[in-house]
Amino acid sequence: MKIHGLKRHTVFTQFNSRCAYCGIKLNKKNFQTDHIISRKSYFSLLSTHYQTYYYKTRITFRDFDNVLNLFPSCGDCNRLKSDMSIEEFRCYITSFPSYQRGNSSIFRALLRFNIVTLNISPLVFYFETFPFNSLYGDVKS
DSSP: OOOOOOHHHHHHHTTTTBOOOTBOOTHHHHHHHHEEHHHHHHHHHHTTHHHHHHHTTTTOOOGSSGGGGEEEEEEEHHHHHHOOOHHHHHHHHHTHHHHHHOOOOOOOHHHHTTTTTOOOOOOOOGGGGGOHHHOOOOOOO
């Protein structure tokens, strides 16, 4: 579903006009909105023991387009994330170096010639560097 107008502008400015995942500067014309919880994830939750909880809270199909469920994203990150959860996406991205080292002779050659180096460290998405309160105002517990 396309996101338009003020909602699109709100999503765009959420992280200083940067991709929520990789932090690259976004173009207002070409950025994409990513659903944090995808429709596929939602429906798989409905088929599990969470079904009762979601029916009680009355989450509807329209809730997916709420700005609290939308992140600004570059096309690359949005396509890579697809319908994964954030943690699934993190695991997917962090598996790339091991996979390439084991399955790509070109990558192994690049390592041997010191053209690329492996720097395996915990993946921190750009949005995780923002304090929660700066995004959604003061939240009283």
